Amino acid sequence: MSxxxxxxxxxxxxxxxxLLARAAHIAERCGLPLRRRNGSMRRTAGAxxxxxxxxxxxxxxxxTASIFVHEGMTLxxxxxxxxxxxxxxxxxxxRASRIADGxxxxxxxxxxxxxxxxxxxxxxxxxxxxxSLCEEGLPRLxxxxxxxxxxxxxxxxxxxxxxxxxxxPDDSFDAVLVSPMxxxxxxxxxxxxxxxxxxxxxxxxxxxxxxxxxxxPRLVIKARAGExxxxxxxxxxxxxxxxxxxxxxxxxxxxx
Ligand SMILES: C[S@@+](CC[C@H](N)C(=O)[O-])C[C@H]1O[C@@H](n2cnc3c(N)ncnc32)[C@H](O)[C@@H]1O
Numbered sequence: 001m002s003x004x005x006x007x008x009x010x011x012x013x014x015x016x017x018x019l020l021a022r023a024a025h026i027a028e029r030c031g032l033p034l035r036r037r038n039g040s041m042r043r044t045a046g047a048x049x050x051x052x053x054x055x056x057x058x059x060x061x062x063x064t065a066s067i068f069v070h071e072g073m074t075l076x077x078x079x080x081x082x083x084x085x086x087x088x089x090x091x092x093x094x095r096a097s098r099i100a101d102g103x104x105x106x107x108x109x110x111x112x113x114x115x116x117x118x119x120x121x122x123x124x125x126x127x128x129x130x131x132s133l134c135e136e137g138l139p140r141l142x143x144x145x146x147x148x149x150x151x152x153x154x155x156x157x158x159x160x161x162x163x164x165x166x167x168x169p170d171d172s173f174d175a176v177l178v179s180p181m182x183x184x185x186x187x188x189x190x191x192x193x194x195x196x197x198x199x200x201x202x203x204x205x206x207x208x209x210x211x212x213x214x215x216x217p218r219l220v221i222k223a224r225a226g227e228x229x230x231x232x233x234x235x236x237x238x239x240x241x242x243x244x245x246x247x248x249x250x251x252x253x254x255x256x
Contacts, residue, residue: 003193003196003197004048004049004062004193004194004196004197005049005197005198006030006032006048006049006050006051006060006129006194006197006198007032007033007045007048007049007050008027008032008033008034008035008045008048008050008051009023009026009027009030009032009033009034009035009050009051009052009053010023010034010035010036010037010044010045010050010051010052010053011023011037011052011053011054012037012052012053012054012055013037013039015037015053019053019055022053023053026051026053026058026128026132027051029128029132029158030051030128030129030132031128032051035050041061042063045061045062045063047063048062049061049062049193049194049197049198051129051132052066057069057136057137057140058132058133058136058137059133060129060133060194060195060198061194062191062193062194064190064191064193064194065190065191065192065194067106067133067191067192067194067195068133068137069106069107069133069134069136069137069138069140069141070137070141071111071141071145071146071147072106072108072111073108074108074111074112074115074147074150075115075146075147077112077116078112078115078116078150080116081116082094082116084112084116084243085241085242085243085246085248086109086112086113086177086220086222086243086248087112087113087116087117088241088248089220089241089248089250090113090117090174090175090177090218090220091117091174091175095117095174096113096117096119096174096175097117097118097119097120097174098119098120098122098172098173098174099113099114099117099119099120099121099122099173099174099175099176099177100121100122100123100124100164100165100168100173100175100176100177100212100215100216101113101121101122101123101124101176101177101178101179102123102124102161102164102165102176102177102178102208102212103124103125103161103177103178103179103180104123104124104125104130104131104134104156105125105130105179105195105199106130106133106134106137106195107123107134107137107138107151107154107156109177109179109222110123110154111141111147111150111151111154113177114149114150114151114153114154115147115149115150118153119153119174120153120154120155121153121154121155122155122157122164122168122173123154123155123156123157124156124157124158124159124160124161124163124164124165125156125157125158125159126158126159126160126161126200126202127198127199127200128158129198130195130198130199131156131158134156135156135158138151138152138154138156139151160208161178161208161211161212162205162207162208162210162211165208165211165212165214165215166211168215169215170214170215171214171215171216171217172215172216173215173216174216174217174218175216175217175218175219175220176212176213176215176216176218176219176220177219177220177221177222178204178208178212178219178220178221178222179221179222180201180202180203180204180221180230181196181199181200181201182223182224182227183227183228184224203230203231203232204221204230204232204233205232206231206232208232209232209233209236209251213251213253216253217252217253218250218251218252218253219250219251219252220248220249220250220251221233221248221249221251222246222247222248223246223247223248223249224245224246224247225242225245225246225247227247229249233249233251236251237251237252238250238251239251239252
């Protein structure tokens with residue numbers, strides 16, 4: 001699968017001054033040009049991917065999909081309660097009130113954990129494009145959606161997970177989740193190319209592992225079955241919980 005990197009930022013048709021100001025802010029943050037909207041998105045963007053500041057929501061547009069933050073499968077996943085393997089990995093005793101998420105993405109895991117555990121979630125996202133989607137999308141969901149309370153409990157931060165975690169006190173979280181981009185993109189859903197083009201593809205780094213195990217006694221890594229173990233986890237004892245398609249690797253702080 002090819003990467004469809006976002007090329008510019010644009011707005012809805014006939015933008016208000018507020019919409020234009022928000023688009024200019026995102027363009028600067030992402031280091032992308034701001035392009036005037038020219039009729040339909042097809043006409044404005046052609047085959048390119050771009051960030052659209054719309055009137056109802058913001059999206060990462062490409063010819064195959066419009067990607068934005070939404071409730072997704074949160075209600076269905078949270079209906080499994082404490083039995084869901086992600087929840088069991090993060091909170092084996094069924095309790096966790098403070099969780100850190102080092103790879104926010106489109107906030108699907110953060111919403112799930114916030115809802116299933118009634119937890120506050122501090123979440124880092126390194127891609128300014130993906131962060132901007134969450135910066136707009138989470139308050140929108142918190143204002144009016146079936147996952148409003150969960151969305152309101154998520155605090156997104158723009159930055160590298162290791163740096164964001166470094167600003168937190170020792171033992172201030174019950175668990176940390178990281179869900180790096182999968183190394184084999186071939187099984188990604190249709191329309192996912194633009195997300196892959198905007199996301200940061202880096203294996204889990206040693207600094208993130210060290211900071212995670214300083215701020216929490218447990219680190220959970222979401223991986224696909226067969227995913228290679230990154231060098232940052234080599235030599236660390238790992239417990240593996242298997243879901244239907246995914247695995248959750250649990251690394252505990254030594255002596256925890
Ligand atoms: C597979 S996605 C996460 C999906 C997310 N768990 C969800 O439920 O939507 C990985 C995300 O982590 C981000 N990322 C990668 N490395 C990062 C880092 N070092 N710090 C913060 N975010 C990072 C990527 O840009 C991408 O958005």
